[in-house]
Amino acid sequence: MPADGMKKKEVQTIVKDQRLVDQRRAEIVKAAVRAFHEKGYHKATTREVAAYAGFSIGTLYEYIGSKEDILYLVCDAVYDEVTARWNELLDSSLTGKERLDQVIRAYFRVVDDLQDEVLVMYQETKSLSGDALHYVLEKEIRMQEVFEQELIRAAAERWIALTPEEMPLAAHNILVAGQMWTFRRWAVQKHYTIDDYTTFQLRQLLYGFGADRRQEEETR
Template sequence: MNKREVKSSVKDENLIEKRREQMIRGAVKLFKEKGFHRATTREIAKASGFSIGTLYEYIRTKEDVLYLVCDSIYNEVHDRLSALPTQEGTVEGLQVAINQYYHLIDDMSDEFLVMYQESKSLPKDALQYVLKKEMEMVALFESLLDACAKSGELRISTEQVGIAAHHIVVQGQMWAFRRWALHKSYTIEDYIRVQTDQLFRGLIGK
């Protein structure tokens, strides 16, 4: 796979896995509070439960931590969405997917926030990789929308498919980004309902 690798000087793969999980958990917590730049590597180590020396046994640079965080988020997203039943162009299937996606963001909104605010700090190649993942996300919804268009369940032009897919993805992110404004007035269920209503009202053939 063309997965970007983060070099570690530790050999035991299981240990790497374990330590990196600790690291990601600690880092997300920290980045959420103070952002990537304001968090020091020493703080990351501490939040992860080990020493600064140990931290550097599992990464090469501070940016690697950010990459690992972003990568793990996308992996979780991918895992949870690919567990969906295959869709055959039904609006219902699309709705299930959107539902899953929005709930996922609600569950992981800290992680999402971190990723979206900090990913620009990734080195070039890592940024590329993250953008690719994001495009896959959009593509997933495009294909679902497309299937619905083909099956006739949605009246939607090709032009609209792209934007609608972005729309779905961005509205999801909005729930994470605008927590401070939205959580006061709506539950995630409200939000999903209103969003899908609005989306479909325009798209469903009368």
């Protein structure tokens, strides 16, 4: 079910068996990730997506109404997979400091496992329109809010020192740092493993570049 206030797009289908619809759409999403990754959303055709899925073009259109429906299903499925696998890795018994560390590490690990899917989603989301675009972007905000809540917990334990105004931006920075593993993989993955990348990003995200913040405030 979508989170409160999030209206899920109804994707057209003529098939009545929901189990079969879910199965076929999962196959369509997998095929679409391959096609969109290879050619981009606009150049890839629905016929190519159908071929990658092992369907005829007619069968494909039994489960979707348009090419944009396919992109929407890709984005929705990737967010759901990231969130589900992310939640499996979390331990609610940890302290604020430990949990913040774990939340970030778990997110980076999931992004690494789903690199092509995440890359397609963020490259092509802009091609969605109307309610579909709003729904997908709202899911992005919900992920950012998870990081923000963990930052607030860590701040309550006096482990980090961020003002309320800084919290949302810090959460966005964490989100983008994870995405960078896919966006700039052509460069960063030449030099780092995912474990090294995560360790160094955590160090920079949580401790900065080593500048003395008190000294900065004194000079204002």
